[in-house]
Amino acid sequence: MKKVLITGASGFIGYNTVLEFVKRKCFVYAIINKSIRPELKELELQNLIKIIKIDLTNSKEINKRFKDIPVPDAIIHCAGRASDVGWEREFRKTNFDSVRYLTNIVKEYHVNKFVFISTTDVYGLKDFDGQTEEQLDYDKNPSNYYPKYKIKAERYIKNNLYKKNYCIIRPAAVYGEDDPTITKRVKDIMKISPFIFHFGKFKGKNIWPLANVKNVAFACYLGAFFPKAQGLAINVLDKQRITVDGFYKMIAKKYFPQKRFITIYLPLWVGRIIGSFISSISDLLNLNKPFMDPSLYAVYTISKNLDFSSKLFYDLKREFDLIKA
DSSP states (O other): OOOEESSTOOOOOHHHHHHHHHHHEEEEEEEEEEEOOHHHHHHHHSSSSSEEEEETHHHHHHHHHTTSSOOOOOEEEEOOOOOOSSHHHHHHIIIIIIIHHHHHHHHHOOOOOOEEEEOOGGOOOOOOOOOOTOOOOOOOOOOHHHHHHHHHHHHHHHHOGGGGEEEEEEEEEEEEETTHHHHHHHHHHHHOOSSSESSSSTTTOSSOOOOHHHHHHHHHHHHHOGGGGOEEEEEEEEESSHHHHHHHHHHHHOTTTTTOOOOEEHHHHHHHHHHHHHHHHHHHHHSSOOOSSSSSSHHHHTSSSOOOOOHHHHHHHHHHHOOOO
């Protein structure tokens, strides 16, 4: 039985990744920091996982705790601060320092593979038209601490590990059943407002790059155990693209079927003013998410055509499925 260590196991992506590896007959060391999902406890009672509490921003604690953990075949690093507001030092600790510490663990204990959950935000927020990973480059001037420290983390991994020992997964906006992030934020707006707002020239017809959490979890498995994924950075998006307006309507149909919404189109400069105010207050208070939406980063996200290629992911998935068949 292969052994994997998954960080952020109580989080949305982390928990679904735990389920993916358990389904594929791997034993999971589920790393949590504070809260423990009840579902994880159930899996532990079935001897499918072992829950371990570690503060991944504390190098001394990591080094101490890893001495008592059997060396896993792979480390899947799902933990991170996935937000568009907050203090820079919090992003650095969670999204960069933890990567440095775990990279050192990979080297010291000769772990076969380190899989890092990054984001397509590393490319920046500008209009794309189906470019592949090879055609795209890092945003030279990240406008938010989230992509800034994801970029730093990716570079650190590439500079300190051999290609055979890592794989980087770059999901777009992750959603799925019980999604507490993107879906919840849109639901919270639609719950109190009868309006759907679109900012900028596309008027809601631009692509919203979604990645179902199950696709992200499977990409992590490919990164850990499929040889052709080693040393790669892989975009993960759903095959079927959806527009920003289409996503809002999907949420409205599912959660508010009896409610009628009025669509309003506003110029981008209006969104910038609104978003700047919301982000400034949220940053000042170091909130985990904006106190309301849209934040400035969200305004830019929903006003750009973020249509990346995910051909590499589906080519690898097809090859993997053929081999398993």
